[in-house]
Amino acid sequence: MEHFKIENLSFTYPLKQEKAVKSLSLDINKGEYIAICGRSGCGKTTLLKLLKPILTAHGKTEGDILFNKENLFTLPLSDQVSKIGFVMQNPDSQIVTDKVWHELAFGLENLGVDQKTIRIRVAEMANYFGIDTWFHKNVSELSGGQKQLLNLASVMAMQPEVLILDEPTSQLDPIASADFLNTIKKINEELGTTVIITEHRLENVFALSNRVIVMEKGEIIANDIPENIGRILKDLNNEMFASLPTPVQVFYGINGDGKCPLTVRDGRNWLSEIFMNNDLKYTSLEENNGKIFNQKPILEIKDAYFRYEKDSPDILNGLSLQVKKASMLAIMGGNGTGKSTMLKAICGLNKIYGGKILIDGKSIKKMTDSMLFTNNLTMLPQDPTSLFMFKTVIEDLQDMTDNSKEIQRVVEICEISDLLGSHPFDLSGGEIQRAALAKVLLTNPKILLLDEPTKGIDNFFKDKLAEILKQLQDNEVTIILVSHDVEFCAKYADEVAMFFDGDIITVNTPNKFFSMNNFYTTAANRMSRHIFQNTVVTNEVINLCQKNIQ
Amino acid sequence: MKYFDKVHPVVAFTYFTLTISINMFATNFVHLFICFVSSLILRYLLKKEKIFYILIYTIGAIIVFTAVNMIFNSSSSTVLFTIFGFNITLSLLFGIKLSFLYISVINLFSCYSLIITSDKFIFLFGKIVPSTSLLFCMIMRFIPLYKRIINHMLCVSKCIGKGILKGQSKRKNIKNAMTILSAIMTSALENSIYTSQAMINRGYGLSGKTNFAIYKFRYSDKILLGIVIFSLIGFTLSAMEDISQLLVLFLLVMFVSPSIYILIEEKKWNILKSRI
Numbered sequence: 072m073e074h075f076k077i078e079n080l081s082f083t084y085p086l087k088q089e090k091a092v093k094s095l096s097l098d099i100n101k102g103e104y105i106a107i108c109g110r111s112g113c114g115k116t117t118l119l120k121l122l123k124p125i126l127t128a129h130g131k132t133e134g135d136i137l138f139n140k141e142n143l144f145t146l147p148l149s150d151q152v153s154k155i156g157f158v159m160q161n162p163d164s165q166i167v168t169d170k171v172w173h174e175l176a177f178g179l180e181n182l183g184v185d186q187k188t189i190r191i192r193v194a195e196m197a198n199y200f201g202i203d204t205w206f207h208k209n210v211s212e213l214s215g216g217q218k219q220l221l222n223l224a225s226v227m228a229m230q231p232e233v234l235i236l237d238e239p240t241s242q243l244d245p246i247a248s249a250d251f252l253n254t255i256k257k258i259n260e261e262l263g264t265t266v267i268i269t270e271h272r273l274e275n276v277f278a279l280s281n282r283v284i285v286m287e288k289g290e291i292i293a294n295d296i297p298e299n300i301g302r303i304l305k306d307l308n309n310e311m312f313a314s315l316p317t318p319v320q321v322f323y324g325i326n327g328d329g330k331c332p333l334t335v336r337d338g339r340n341w342l343s344e345i346f347m348n349n350d351l352k353y354t355s356l357e358e359n360n361g362k363i364f365n366q367k368p369i370l371e372i373k374d375a376y377f378r379y380e381k382d383s384p385d386i387l388n389g390l391s392l393q394v395k396k397a398s399m400l401a402i403m404g405g406n407g408t409g410k411s412t413m414l415k416a417i418c419g420l421n422k423i424y425g426g427k428i429l430i431d432g433k434s435i436k437k438m439t440d441s442m443l444f445t446n447n448l449t450m451l452p453q454d455p456t457s458l459f460m461f462k463t464v465i466e467d468l469q470d471m472t473d474n475s476k477e478i479q480r481v482v483e484i485c486e487i488s489d490l491l492g493s494h495p496f497d498l499s500g501g502e503i504q505r506a507a508l509a510k511v512l513l514t515n516p517k518i519l520l521l522d523e524p525t526k527g528i529d530n531f532f533k534d535k536l537a538e539i540l541k542q543l544q545d546n547e548v549t550i551i552l553v554s555h556d557v558e559f560c561a562k563y564a565d566e567v568a569m570f571f572d573g574d575i576i577t578v579n580t581p582n583k584f585f586s587m588n589n590f591y592t593t594a595a596n597r598m599s600r601h602i603f604q605n606t607v608v609t610n611e612v613i614n615l616c617q618k619n620i621q
Numbered sequence: 622m623k624y625f626d627k628v629h630p631v632v633a634f635t636y637f638t639l640t641i642s643i644n645m646f647a648t649n650f651v652h653l654f655i656c657f658v659s660s661l662i663l664r665y666l667l668k669k670e671k672i673f674y675i676l677i678y679t680i681g682a683i684i685v686f687t688a689v690n691m692i693f694n695s696s697s698s699t700v701l702f703t704i705f706g707f708n709i710t711l712s713l714l715f716g717i718k719l720s721f722l723y724i725s726v727i728n729l730f731s732c733y734s735l736i737i738t739s740d741k742f743i744f745l746f747g748k749i750v751p752s753t754s755l756l757f758c759m760i761m762r763f764i765p766l767y768k769r770i771i772n773h774m775l776c777v778s779k780c781i782g783k784g785i786l787k788g789q790s791k792r793k794n795i796k797n798a799m800t801i802l803s804a805i806m807t808s809a810l811e812n813s814i815y816t817s818q819a820m821i822n823r824g825y826g827l828s829g830k831t832n833f834a835i836y837k838f839r840y841s842d843k844i845l846l847g848i849v850i851f852s853l854i855g856f857t858l859s860a861m862e863d864i865s866q867l868l869v870l871f872l873l874v875m876f877v878s879p880s881i882y883i884l885i886e887e888k889k890w891n892i893l894k895s896r897i
Contacts, residue, residue, distance in 0.1 A: 125821050152824035159822075164815040167823075168755075169762035170740050176833035183829035193833070211765035225823065420776050439788030440779065450780040457770075457777050460804040470800075471783070496811050514782050 073140070074233060074265050075099040075122060080134035082117055082127075091117045093289040094134065101232075104259045104266045106276040106297075109286035109311065110531055111499035115269045118286070119237050122267070123155045139232075153182055156231030160238045162218035166210050171202065174210060174221055178229045192228050200224040200254065214407075216247025223254065234258065236268040240275070241500070241527040244406045245555045252276060271500075271529040274316035274594065278333040285311055298331045314530040317558075317594035317609050324613035325620065338598040346602055346619065353618045355604035356582075356611055364395035364565075369549050370417070370518055375426035377416055386412045387423065388573025394518075399540060399550040400578075401560035403591065404570030410553040411453070413570070414520050417551075418450050419443060430518065450520040455507030459495035464506050467495070471513035478513070485509040485539055501532025508539065519543065521552035525559050537563040561585050561593045561607045582607055624886035625667060625879055629842040630741040630834075636849055637733045640876060643856075644725050650718050652872055657721040659876035660728035666883045667732050683720040690716030740834075747832040767809065774801050841882070848878045 075098070082092040091114045099105060107115045120126045122136065124144055136143040138155075159165050168174050175196055179189045197203045200220055205213065213221065219239060226234070236255065240248030256279050259266045270276045277283065283300045285293035293303040301319040304312040312320070318338030322331050327345070332338040370393070377387040386409040394400050404410050415421040417428060419435050428435045435443060452458065461467045464487065468478050482488050485505045490498060498506060504524065511519070525533050533556075540550055540563065554560055560567050560581060567584040569576045569591070577584070585592040586605040595609045606612045625633070644656045665675060691712050700708045737745075739761045743754040778784035778801055785794045820826075852875035859867040 123822070126818060149824065149827055152822070152827065157822050159815070159819060161815060163766065164812045165819040166762065167816060167820055167825075168758050172835050173740060173758065173833070177825075178823035180831050180833050181824035181827050183827065183831050185831060186833060189831070189833040190835075209765070210762060211769075229823070415776070418780050420779065440786035441782060441788050444780060444782035444786070448780075449782070450777075452773075452777045452780070456808070457774055458781065460778075460800045471781070496808075511781055520780075 072101045073098050074101045074103075074138070075143075076135075076137040076140075078135045078137075080118075080121065080136060081132070082114075082121060083131045084128065085130055089289075091130075091289050092121065095289070095291060097284070097291065097294070099265065099267065101265055102259070102263045103282060104256070104280045105268070105282050105284060106273070106280040107267065107269045107284045107286060108271070108273050108314070110529055111271070111501060113286045114289040115286050116237055117289075119157075119235050119267065119269060122233075122235055123151065123157050125151060126157060149182060152178070153229040154232045156226040156229065156234045158219075158222050158226055158234070158236045158239050160241055162215050162222060162242055165222045166218060169209055169211075171208050171210060171213070171221060172197075172206055175202070175225045175228055178225055182229065192230075196224045196228045200227075214247070216243050216250060219243060219247070219251055220254065223251070227258065231264065233265045233267065236266070238269050238271060238527075241271060246406055248272070248275065252279065255279075271314070271527070273314045277316050277319070285309070287311075297333055301331055310531055313534070317612075318598055320609050321595070321598070321612050321616070324609070325616045335594055335597050338594075339601060342599060342602060342616075345616075349619065351602060351619055353615055354602065356606060356615065364398050367396065368393040369396040369431055370394040370551070371427075371429040371432075372417070373427045373429070375416060375423045375428060377412065377421055377423045379421075385573055387416060390426070390574050392568070392575050392578075394549055394551060396549055397544050397547045398565045399544060399552070399563065400566045400568060401564035401581075402551065402553045402568045402570050402575070403555070403557070403560060406555075408570055409573055410570050411522055414450060414522055414551070414553055417520060418448065444514060446515045446517070448518045448520070449511050449514045449516040451507055451511050451522065451524060453522045453526060455503050456495060458507045458510055459503075462494060463492055464495060464498075464509075465491040467506075467510055468513060471510060477515075481509040481512045484512065484542060486535070500527040501529065501535070504528055504532070504536065505539070508536075512543070516548060518549045518551065521550065521554075523554055523556075524552055525554060525556040533559055557585070557591070557593050558595075558608075561596075624883050624890075626736055626738075628736075628845065628879075628882075629836050629838050630737065630744050631838075632842045632846045632849070633736050633741070634745055635846065636879060637729060637737065639849065639853060641726060641729050641733070643872070643875075644722065644729065647722070650714075651869060653718055653721040653725070655869065655873050655876055656725040659873070659880065660725040660732075662877070662880045663732055664728045666880055667735055679724060682724050683717060686720030686723055687713060687716030690719055741836075744832070744834040744836060747834075751830060751832070767805070770808070771805060774805055841886075845878060845882055849875055852878070 077095060077097040077099075080092055080095045081090050083090045095118070107118070109115050117128070120128060121132065122143070124146075125148065138146060143151075166174055167177055172193060175193045176189050179192060184192075197206050200223070202221065202224060205217065210218065210221070219242075223239070234255070240251050243251060252275055255266055255268065258264050268276060268280075277297050280297060283293070283295065283297050284291055285300065285304065287309070292307060292309065293300055295303060301312070301315055301323045304315070305323045312323075316333060318332040318335060318341070321338065322341065327341070329341075332341045372390055372392040375387050375390040376385055378385050390413065402410055402413070412421055416423050417435075419428075419440075430438075430443075430448060459467050461470060468481070468491075472478065482491065485508050487502070487506050487509055490502055490506055495503060495506065524536060528536070537559070544550060552560075552564070562581075564581050566578055567581045568578040569584075579587070582605055585596050585607045586600070593607050595612045596607050599606045599612045599615075603612065603615050606615055640656070640660075644653075644660075647653050647656060661675065661679065664670070665672070691710075694712045694715065700710055701714070702709050739758060743758050747754040775784055778797065779786065783797055784801065785798055852871045855871035856868060856875065859865075859871060
């Protein structure tokens with residue numbers, strides 16, 4: 072049965088000629104789990120907000136939406152609020168009140184539900200989502216993942232029939248986002264709630280969803296079960312193909328036939344089947360020892376110790392690290408283990424109580440702030456928006472330096488010439504990241520620290536970011552990045568380090584690092600490790616497969 | 622803190638408003654002495670401060686208030702009697718009385734702020750002034766949020782050589798700080814649009830908003846409230862009939878009831894704990 076019936080829907084933002092959503096027709100059935108994807112700016116958020124008219128932006132809407140066979144635009148407000156649940160992107164700004172229990176009750180209070188019913192519903196939600204242990208806490212004490220779970224629970228407390236989620240996990244780390252998406256799946260399966268979700272990390276939702284919709288420039292270009300999406304995108308030669316999960320990419324990369332594998336498990340089985348009867352001629356790639364760098368390290372950390380308070384445990388626990396000039400080092404490790412703390416320690420924002428941090432052989436303790444942060448060291452924070460102080464991007468760049476040639480140079484490197492006039496808050500995740508990088512580069516750094524540079528960015532922008540970073544490396548800039556993004560690190564870093572228990576445990580080339588690991592490795596490696604020895608990146612798997620088939 | 626914060630907000634609020642208002646209008650030396658001692662006990666039980674610290678603070682305050690009164694109130698310098706060569710004047714006694722008043726009111730207010738937290742306050746007044754109480758609650762949420770954001774912005778801008786830096790001229794530092802402040806204002810406004818959308822999303826603005834609270838009215842709350850109201854009635858009647866001994870008794874009961882409540886709960890918990 073249809074839940075939403077969208078007919079010929081168009082939407083135009085004020086003062087814009089081009090339509091953000093172009094005569095779009097779509098049926099969404101009850102109990103479906105639908106993933107909508109597309110590059111940023113393709114109109115997916117606009118479409119989601121059209122499905123809940125009180126959230127729709129100002130602009131001209133044409134066409135019809137039927138919700139349960141009734142016109143959505145004339146649906147009573149209280150029905151609209153309670154029956155259509157909407158969870159937004161930013162975990163922090165969605166929270167209204169100061170206590171967890173009050174937040175859970177907020178929607179029900181507005182609907183005028185009585186005390187007794189609220190008490191039951193709140194208790195139910197707290198139990199279902201595992202909130203009971205932090206029920207009495209202040210919201211400021213929660214982690215990002217907990218905050219987003221609270222947002223979900225407080226929407227679910229109103230018992231919606233449809234749950235709409237707009238990139239809910241883009242601000243979360245991989246573990247928290249996997250938890251979150253599993254909860255969504257649980258809601259979908261156990262309660263029969265219709266789920267409509269947008270995601271930029273497609274590999275997470277691809278296998279979970281019943282139907283995937285790919286959008287481009289306000290139009291639907293693919294609308295099918297996940298197994299068929301790969302073929303459609305491949306035939307269209309669309310760049311969204313690069314965002315598909317590894318098994319799908321490998322499958323269509325070697326033009327496989329039969330049913331397309333969606334998960335690593337299916338991918339493994341499928342690979343085994345193909346090569347069941349063949350003797351494998353090639354099982355490993357040629358050894359690649361990586362680039363050889365100037366042996367003198369530019370950054371050296373010797374036995375650094377740091378803790379936040381006198382009685383708290385050590386976050387940096389005898390940390391030692393050497394970074395070679397013009398290399399790109401990726402630091403990986405669990406959540407909340409102190410990777411960001413380490414970056415702040417290198418910047419001198421966290422003062423280490425033992426050990427030494429040397430830049431070019433000089434201790435950072437002996438440098439003044441202006442010496443440290445001009446022409447020397449700089450950090451790009453996790454949320455790049457916080458770097459911007461002015462109304463337009465260009466004003467921000469001009470604030471950094473008077474030299475217009477210099478500005479011209481970074482604008483070209485980061486390819487942001489068409490963003491200069493925009494307000495920083497209007498840019499998408501990938502755009503703001505590049506603009507922020509440009510601003511940071513104006514300090515002319517020798518060492519660039521990046522904290523989670525790929526958070527909230529789609530694959531297309533990731534490749535672009537990597538290109539920019541490579542270009543910087545050619546100009547003798549050393550790059551240290553902290554990331555959860557296994558695929559990104561495997562593809563582009565020169566060296567990968569594992570951070571655990573306040574120290575760097577191992578440093579190796581990505582190829583050796585990931586092919587040695589069992590869990591902490593790329594999907595391509597997990598999928599192919601039973602037949603190939605050291606394939607880490609999707610393209611490597613495709614290459615070896617092709618070689619063997621020929 | 623452990624036990625009295627579990628008391629229903631209505632009971633706690635009634636207790637504090639009654640005691641604080643009686644205390645402020647009390648003039649009798651004996652009455653004020655009762656207020657003084659009982660508020661000290663309550664403060665000690667709730668805050669668990671060191672006795673030494675409380676003594677120093679109390680005696681210091683008495684000396685200061687008395688001295689100030691003696692200096693500025695020269696009209697009553699008549700010597701009433703002499704103890705060990707000290708001339709006890711009316712202004713000295715008056716000063717001590719006044720210090721009792723001040724100290725006990727301060728103590729009660731500090732206990733009040735500890736017990737009646739923002740969410741309890743909202744619960745109490747949410748029905749009378751719904752929008753203001755929600756605003757209050759949102760402010761309580763924004764304070765830690767913006768504290769974090771400000772810290773973050775300072776760190777971030779420092780890393781690009783633009784924040785408040787050591788070894789940079791004061792003028793430049795102030796200029797940078799102002800820029801950061803304006804950026805925080807901008808992002809706060811931007812966030813508030815987002816938050817308001819989230820509020821509309823969950824039905825804020827529909828008519829007939831109710832107020833939810835998680836407080837339960839327990840048996841012990843009934844007893845405590847009963848005692849406080851009973852002693853209030855007794856207090857008023859005996860004041861009208863002018864029976865001073867009874868009046869003192871009722872005052873005492875009213876003022877020490879929460880302290881006794883805390884002690885009983887503590888004892889009860891200790892017994893229960895021993896059985897676990």
